Amino acid sequence: AQKITQTQPGMFVQEKEAVTLDCTYDTSDPSYGLFWYKQPSSGEMIFLIYQGSYDQQNATEGRYSLNFQKARKSANLVISASQLGDSAMYFCAMREELAGGTSYGKLTFGQGTILTVHP
């Protein structure tokens, strides 16, 4: 079963507007971490934002915020005031804790969403 689902293969947004990229996940582990990465056309993977399953508040990092709805198992990325440089592929990922509370760090990725920012 797909553990991380990104249902939007592509999204378009006008420069300076906000955009939400969807991510849903599936886990029975009570302790997990959720991540968003950006992959521009140059190919590198850039860490954007992290949300822990026990965090009470939604994570924010500059123009990025994570809309974490635990009961719905969703972790949507919100980019405010889009810039042309935000055009890239965005990946949602999850890290589950293994039994015994030891995290081995394995990230499971979604399929990615290609974001295009129009001037």
Add this chain to the structure above:
Amino acid sequence: DTAVSQTPKYLVTQMGNDKSIKCEQNLGHDTMYWYKQDSKKFLKIMFSYNNKELIINETVPNRFSPKSPDKAHLNLHINSLELGDSAVYFCASSTRTAKNIQYFGAGTRLSVL
């Protein structure tokens, strides 16, 4: 200074050859990973090492052999390359904190002809 560096960035080789990809991190992390990104951009973990000890091996053919001489280095050696090995290979590193954020290298694009 590049935090996680991989060499080479591009690798073009013939089927059947043996090749290596090197990875080094200067972040002081104790855990390193190899991921494979296929032609559809899907990323999947291959291996993980913590303090030079293998802790994740995700059903990868034994033609792939990771080697970690120290916790700052994790190299990937591939024997008898096949067409299906063509992909982008990413190295990443992290430290075992609660967040355990993984930082990625720039990737190595491997093309097997």
